[in-house]
Amino acid sequence: MDGGARPSQHWLLVEDERYFEDVTGFIRLEPGKKLLLGRDNEACQALFAFPKQVKRRQLEIENDGGLISLRKLDGESETIVHYIDDPEEISRPLSSRLDNLKLVRRIFGGPISLKSPEEATAAIQRVNAILRSEAYRPKDTAGRPGGLIDLPDMLSPIIVGDLHARVDNLLKILSEDGFLPALFRGEACLIFLGDAIHPEDDRDLEQMDTSLLILDLIFRLKIVFPNNVFYLRGNHDSFDEQVGKAGVPQGVLFRNRARQLRGRAYEAALAEFFELSPYVVRSRGFVACHAGPPRSHLALRDLVDIRAHPNLAHELIWNRLRRPGNAAGYTERDVRAFKRTLGAEADTPLIVGHTPLSRDGTLWLDAGGMPNHHILYSARAQSLAVFIRVNGKMMPLVYPGEPLLDFANALCVGEEPAQALDG
Numbered sequence: 001m002d003g004g005a006r007p008s009q010h011w012l013l014v015e016d017e018r019y020f021e022d023v024t025g026f027i028r029l030e031p032g033k034k035l036l037l038g039r040d041n042e043a044c045q046a047l048f049a050f051p052k053q054v055k056r057r058q059l060e061i062e063n064d065g066g067l068i069s070l071r072k073l074d075g076e077s078e079t080i081v082h083y084i085d086d087p088e089e090i091s092r093p094l095s096s097r098l099d100n101l102k103l104v105r106r107i108f109g110g111p112i113s114l115k116s117p118e119e120a121t122a123a124i125q126r127v128n129a130i131l132r133s134e135a136y137r138p139k140d141t142a143g144r145p146g147g148l149i150d151l152p153d154m155l156s157p158i159i160v161g162d163l164h165a166r167v168d169n170l171l172k173i174l175s176e177d178g179f180l181p182a183l184f185r186g187e188a189c190l191i192f193l194g195d196a197i198h199p200e201d202d203r204d205l206e207q208m209d210t211s212l213l214i215l216d217l218i219f220r221l222k223i224v225f226p227n228n229v230f231y232l233r234g235n236h237d238s239f240d241e242q243v244g245k246a247g248v249p250q251g252v253l254f255r256n257r258a259r260q261l262r263g264r265a266y267e268a269a270l271a272e273f274f275e276l277s278p279y280v281v282r283s284r285g286f287v288a289c290h291a292g293p294p295r296s297h298l299a300l301r302d303l304v305d306i307r308a309h310p311n312l313a314h315e316l317i318w319n320r321l322r323r324p325g326n327a328a329g330y331t332e333r334d335v336r337a338f339k340r341t342l343g344a345e346a347d348t349p350l351i352v353g354h355t356p357l358s359r360d361g362t363l364w365l366d367a368g369g370m371p372n373h374h375i376l377y378s379a380r381a382q383s384l385a386v387f388i389r390v391n392g393k394m395m396p397l398v399y400p401g402e403p404l405l406d407f408a409n410a411l412c413v414g415e416e417p418a419q420a421l422d423g
Contacts, residue, residue: 001097001402008400009066013037015048020096021178023156023188023388025395035061038073046393100175101408107421108220111409112167114209115216117262123219124269131276135227140305145276147306147313149230151283155189156182159288159387161353161362161376162195162234165210169384170196170217171404177397183225190221191281193353193376194234194290194317198243198250200379205248208257215270224421233277234290234354235317279306279316282342286387286394291354292319292330293338300341320355321368321375332370347372349394351387363396 013027013035025047029035038058039050055074062069072079084090105112115123131145140146151157158179163169174180182188196218197211204210222229236243236250243251259267280289280303294315306313322329335350349372356377357364363385364375374396378384385398 001094001404001407009063011063011066011068013044013061019178020092021181023158023177023179023182023390025177025388025390025397028398029061029063031063031065033063035063036073037061043395046395047390049391097175098411100180101171101404102411102413103180104171104174104217105408105411105413107224108217112171112213112217112405113409114213114261117266120212120216120262121266121269123216123223124266124273127219127222128269128272128276130222130226131273134230134278137278138304140307142307144307145278146304147279147316148300148303149232149278149281151189151191151230151281153284154187155228155283156187157189157191157283157286157387157389159191159193159286159351159376161193161378161385163192163214164195164200164236164379165197165204165214166199166379166381166384167210167214167217168381168402168404169378170214171408172384172399172402173378173386175404176399183228186228189228189230190225191288192218192229192231193288193351194232194277195236195353195379196231196234197254198236198245200245201381202246205245205250206253208250208254209261211254212258212261230281231277232281232288232290233274233279233313233317237274237277237317239271239274279303279313280342282344285389285392286349286351287339287342287344288351290317290352291315292321292352293334293350294319295328295330295334297337298341300343303341317354321357323368332368332373335370335373349374349387351376351394353377363398365396 009031011029013029015024018024027043027047036057037044038056039045039054040056055077057073058077059079060071060073134145136150136152138146138148160173179188196214199205199207199210218231238251239255240251241249255267258270294312298312302309302312320326320329322331336346339346339348351374353376355375357367357375362377362380362383367373367375376385376387381401383398383401385396387394387396
């Protein structure tokens, strides 16, 4: 984005009238690859909803080292290729992303850096007040916010996996596509699958300032979009001394750093935020949680009354897929039972985070050989994935990583007070 990197030879196929304003996706065409354009291509059909005038096999597009060639596949069909020479249209992808980053700065209220203790404490207290009566969230038997979010069909989801303090990746997501415009129109919702905190890189395991910063940004998003931003609890969302990586007690270090920088009032509010967070979201076309389905029997009401079922809460944020070395992990049978409990069809995608299946991947479709069971992990430096819904079908999008924090903070932005955007 800053012009310092070698230009990509990848091409993206998009529906240009929607791409910069709506939650919609793209088809990526890598060098040396060919793409069938037509109704026989399931991914293209799901994304573009081709009318019958488009043939089953209309066109072949080939990326030859960055050069595009087109080959007509149907002798009776007509394809029109239009060359864009309007400078504003040519620069639109870049200008759209710049505008989105500037908008993030306005949402945040200035440069994206750690808030003062007073600002941070006031923000998290406002977020907790929202969570106590959070939209689309049935109350438990004691009148408290339950563990389940029933998301209405009208909201287009943008599902983000574990971020683990990777602020650059959250900025990348917010700057792409038409996600922010759709959030402002109230048509989209941003769903975090938990574990936004605690760095995963070996060099940064004890560093907690980026965890505080990414929460500052997420809390501002929740304040500005109270009914359109949701955060599910993950296993790292805790001060527990057992939470950590490679022997580093990250839960304790995070609590200590929060108290050191921002005081005990902030520390207490952060602990309350963890306790107030939901565990499961369901909507038309998907269900999601942080870790995976429970292995124990449950009823739908148990998810709402989750405070009365601590073992269930623990499973939803700690369970892992059964693999060699983890014989106690969840299986396809558990996935099917979980969907039935949630009233979802057998082919409904279950989207989880928590268990990356390699050290460098970001997305695993049909993970563990289970159809419609997908793992999403958004904390890699080199690439990150999200899930969206387009024309009723859940679709993953994979982006290259990009170091955006310093770049965003260097932009010249005529910022108004963040409070003007609240709610």
